Amino acid sequence: MRYLKVIAQDPSGSGQPDSLHFRFYEGEQLLREATALERQRLKALGATYSKCAWYNTGESEERHLRIFSLNPSVDGTPESVRLHFHEGPTIIYKAAVHDLDNDGAFEVILSGDVDNDGYANRTDRNRVRALVREFLTVGW
Numbered sequence: 001m002r003y004l005k006v007i008a009q010d011p012s013g014s015g016q017p018d019s020l021h022f023r024f025y026e027g028e029q030l031l032r033e034a035t036a037l038e039r040q041r042l043k044a045l046g047a048t049y050s051k052c053a054w055y056n057t058g059e060s061e062e063r064h065l066r067i068f069s070l071n072p073s074v075d076g077t078p079e080s081v082r083l084h085f086h087e088g089p090t091i092i093y094k095a096a097v098h099d100l101d102n103d104g105a106f107e108v109i110l111s112g113d114v115d116n117d118g119y120a121n122r123t124d125r126n127r128v129r130a131l132v133r134e135f136l137t138v139g140w
Helices: 036-041 043-050 122-137
Strands: 002-010 019-026 029-033 063-070 080-087 090-098 108-110
Touching: 002 043, 019 043, 036 043, 043 122, 063 122, 080 122, 090 122, 108 122
Parallel strands: none
Antiparallel strands: 002 019, 002 063, 019 029, 063 080, 080 090, 090 108
């Protein structure tokens, strides 16, 4: 399975991430870090991810997001995009979007409290939608 791993770090201890890392994987093998062009395309994804308050204090990489698409019909368009918020190897929570009729629009958005504000609401669904939209712009 191919996925994008997003890691936010707060080495300064300011309470907000100072750095973002975008890494492309195949299974557990790191393929590459995002190129300068990909980093530019992923800028909005990084800004939205920062609002999810899922970052590491210091230089740790334990907390991260793995985002990937599924295309069971093999027609080139994703029917599902999944987001797994990890703490080390453990998935702490998940979110997903589904295109039920394969028309390119996601009809179902499943999410909990992805921004960690204590409420699972429209804001969380909008954050998931934005993360997915920006992920798909990279074409991974």
